[in-house]
Amino acid sequence: MSFLRRRSAANPAGPDFDVLAMDPGDWPGNLGAGLLPAPDGSCQGVFLRYDLFGGRGPAMIIGNLPPGSPAREIEEGQVPFEVAQLLLALEHEEEVTVVGQEDVPVMQGDNLLIVRRVKLSESRVSCVQFDRSDDVLVTIASWDRPISDDLYALLKPLPAELFQQG
DSSP, X not given: OTTOOBOOOSSOSSOSBXXXXXXXXXXXXXXXXXXXXXXXXXXXXXXXXXXXXXTSOOSEEEEEXXXXXGGGOOOTTOOOHHHHHHHHHTTOOSOOOEEEEEEEEEEETTXXXXXXXXXXXXXXXXXXXXXXXXXXEEEEEEESSOOOTHHHHHEEEEOGGGGOOO
């Protein structure tokens, strides 16, 4: 996946890695983006929240976490950060845990991805994860919608300008 490369900038105002997600123009609802900052000012993750429910909560969260991001460090049985954020935004108060996972090969264009389907105790949440060639972990968490293989064809690097401050 040669298009997934690290960017270097003298004064990064956003992530120093490409963010893989669905183009906002391809989504019929509202889109929000957030950066997970580190104490030194670097970006430790980018999260895109896709809202189809008219402001009543997200339908999907896609996260991009580089190596070393504290959001990647979870204990066994604990849900990924993106799932926790999705449940928090939906005000879902019941405890949700990971009950299993399965590795599945999926084609994205000419590239083969090994996708981990994370099985959760809350059946209305779908979650998948895969590692990119630049070691950025992509996690997709969806509420009340299964994640189909068609979604991977919609993922692409978003322009860096989308995440610039100012």
